[in-house]
Amino acid sequence: MPKIRILDENIANKIAAGEVVERPLSVVKELVENALDAGATRISVDIKDGGTSSITVSDNGCGIEPEDAALAFSRHATSKISRVEDLLGLSSLGFRGEALPSIASIAKVTLISRVQQRDEGIKLVIEGGSFLEESPTGCPTGTKITVEKLFYNTPARKKHLKSPSAEAGLISDLLTRLALSRSDVSFKLTSQKRVLMETPGTDKLIDTIASVHGLNVAKGMIPITGETAGLHISGYVSKPELNRATRSQQTIYINGRYVKSRLISDALQEGYHTLLSSKRYPAAVIAVETAPGMVDVNVHPAKMEVRISRERELYKLLVSAVQKAVRTPKIVPLIEPTLNHQENKSSEIKEHVYQSKDMHQDYGNQTKFNFTKQKFAGNKTHNYSTDKPKNGEKIAGVEVSNTNALNNDEMQITKQMFREKHKCYNTVECIDFPELLPLGQLMPTYILAQGAEGLYIIDQHAAHERVLYEWYLKDHDCEHSSQMLLVPVVLELGFHEYQVLTENIIKFRRLGFILEHFGDTTYMLRGVPVDFPQGEETKFFYDVLDTTSTNFYDLLAAKLACRSAIKSGQKMSIDEMNTLLQQMSDAETPYSCPHGRPTIINLSFDDLAKRFKR
Incomplete structure (x- = not known):
């Protein structure tokens, strides 16, 4: 058996670095937290190539x-602790x-x-754990640390880093959260000489929220507070909309300390019970204050996971505070006139509005899905009617139109004509989709169709969504x-x-969005894809960019396919149903x-016969 020995200090540091320093984000986190512990009121972070080339943190x-x-x-x-008892009363981040x-x-x-008391500072240069330089230097009060050639001697770790833009995004997200925790500190992040983030340091949380999340988010936030013996909660949560x-x-x-807590996330969601749709989440900045001895932060090397005493009390307190804030008549959504929905920039917008009538379509008057303009499956347009089925009647909630229905022979001819006119756009052979004869609609959300294997029920929204998505x-x-x-x-x-958005602007433009940079972190949306639903522009962008x-x-x-597809509850004529089935x-x-x-389910003739005991 090999002899047991104490590792060399440099080797031990590299092993420790595997836990503490996973990527450039880890370096920024540790250095910025040190700056906060040093009492800084201004912190500047500059990165190059997402932090892989260099990271500079000044305070x-x-x-x-x-x-x-x-x-x-x-x-x-x-300098943070000197004895084991200090761990029970930690107030520092590191x-x-x-x-x-x-x-x-x-x-x-x-x-x-x-330090302020001295006329000159100190300069140290260390590479790979070895000291290369130590000398006095002139500098302002505070600390500046530059990290270069990160992971130069651990190529395996460097190989698994994301792209520079992705690494920069992670750093930006981290600084956003650190800035929200200290609204009294001014943060600034620059990359390749471009400012990515800057906060005012006014000691007002709502100002910091506006700086990092945008003015629209800040306007939609509600202050919350709650207190019980030894626990205090404060912060902001968003209105349900x-x-x-x-x-x-x-x-x-x-x-x-910024942490990830499933308990607090669940409590926050419970506070919005019945106010949010499924899989929708509120924006929130929640600060919990308790005695240091009630929280164990020495659980994970990144100090992002903590153990909390009195979890049940904290859960109830947060749920109560959120419910009190969001279940009040004062948060009923206001319907603002379309022309005034951007009050703070209305004059600027008017100067940018195109005046030529030829460049506009009557977007505001669209009230239902326009099949004549929507593109499908490689063909340019479809000229099928949006009128209600003629001579239609409802039987037990099913709208049926026999006058427009096609028999099997007619449907075969129609499908053949369609395929000849609009060649299959796939690079592989089309899936053998059943030949279907549309009969009518149920609710109207589902298309009822007859095929060789029985009755087929098609979810019109899901089916149309699939067609648009592939196109x-x-x-x-x-x-x-x-x-x-x-x-x-x-x-x-x-x-x-x-x-x-900036990194993917070309992709948005290819899909029909017309966007123009409007200063700082603002874009102006001038145009949308044909048949994009009115009034959903802002929500769509926030969802996609999140x-x-x-x-x-x-x-x-x-x-985009989900937003643009025909909606549940929208009536379709037999011709429209048939065209959608052809697209499928x-x-x-x-x-x-x-x-x-699923887009389609089948109830076979055998199943029908069994249910009717035939």
């Missing part, structure tokens, strides 16, 4: 004494003394720092038709949303929508 905190500078890079050297030595072991680190498809705009703090994907390189808006919509975005999906175009196509027959995977729900 105006108390600085480091020259004799302590080198010691700060020793493992488990810290305390282990692992961050700086871990970072210095896998990068080149330059530290420049000065301001909701998102994910929890990405929920930020939780316990004693000033968007197949025409990825083509630009789709647009419809100009009478009044452009101003999209005031948070930094993450702005970054996602994502970390690696296949953004696929996600965008799926959400040419789809690659017609049996499910992009979200995985």
Whole structure:
């Protein structure tokens, strides 16, 4: 058996770095938290190539004494605690003394720092854990740390990093949450000399929310507060109509530390019980204050997971505080005139509105799905009627129109003509979709059709969604038709949303969205794809941009198809039903929508006979 020995300090630091430093985000987190612990009121972060080339964190905190500078890079050297009992009363964000030595072991680190009482500061340069330089230098009060060549001696870890833009997005999201925890501190993030994020440091949380999430989100927030023995809750939650498809705009703090807590997330959702649709989540900034001894932060190296005492009391307190805030008549949504929905920029918008009538379509007067304009499955347009079925009648909720129905021979001819006119756009042979004869609608949400195997029930929205989705994907390189808006919509975005939109602007334009940068993190939406539903522009963009999906175009196509597809409850004529079924027959995977729900089910003749005991 090999002998047991104590590891070399440099090797131990590299092992520790595996836990503490996973990516550039980890470096920024540790350095910014150190700056906050040093009492900084201004913190600036500059990154290059998503932090993989360099990260610079500057602050105006108390600085480091020259004799302590080198010691700060020793493992488990810290000014935060000195005895084990201090762990029970932690008020600082850092305390282990692992961050700086871990970072210095896998990068080149330059530290420049000065305390206010001294005329000169100290400069240290460390690479791979080895000191290269230690000298006095002139500098302002505070600390500046530059990290270069991250993971240069651990190529396996560097290989698994995301793209520079994705890494920058993670850093932006982290600084957003740290800024929300300290509204009294001014944060600034720059990348490639471009400002990605900046907060005012006014000590007003709502100002910080407006800076990082946008003015529209800030306007939709409600203050909450709650208190019981040893527990205090404060912050903001969104009005029910301001909701998102994910929890990405929920930020939780316990004693000033950003954490992830399933308990608090569940309590927040319970507070909105019956007020939100399924799989919709509110925006929130929740701060929990309790005695330090009631929280154990020494659970995970990243200090993002904590254990909380009195969990049941905290849950009840938060649910009660949220319910009190959101279940009040004061939050009833206001219907504002369309022309005034962007009050703060109305004069600017008017200057940008196109005046030519030829460039506008009557977008505001559209009240139902327009089949004559919508594109399907590779063909340019479909000229089928939007009138109600003539001579139709309802029997037990089913609308039937025998006058427009096609017999089997007619349907075979119609399908053949359709396929000749609109060749199958798939690169593989079309799936053998059953030949169906539409009979009518149920509710009206489902198409009832007869086929060789019995009765078929088709979800009209899911089926149309699948057709549109595949068409968007197949025409990825083509630009789709647009419809100009009478009044452009101003999209005031948070930094993450702005970054996602900017990186994917070409994909939006290909699908028919006409967007124009309108300063800072704002875009102006001038046009939308034909038949995009009126009034859903802002919600659509917030939902799509609230994502970390690696296949953004696929996600965008799926959400656009969902928005543009015929809705449940919308009446269709027999001709329209038949055309939609023909479109399904040419789809690659017609049996499910992009979200995985079935588009069609079958009740066989045998099953019918058994149920009628024939």
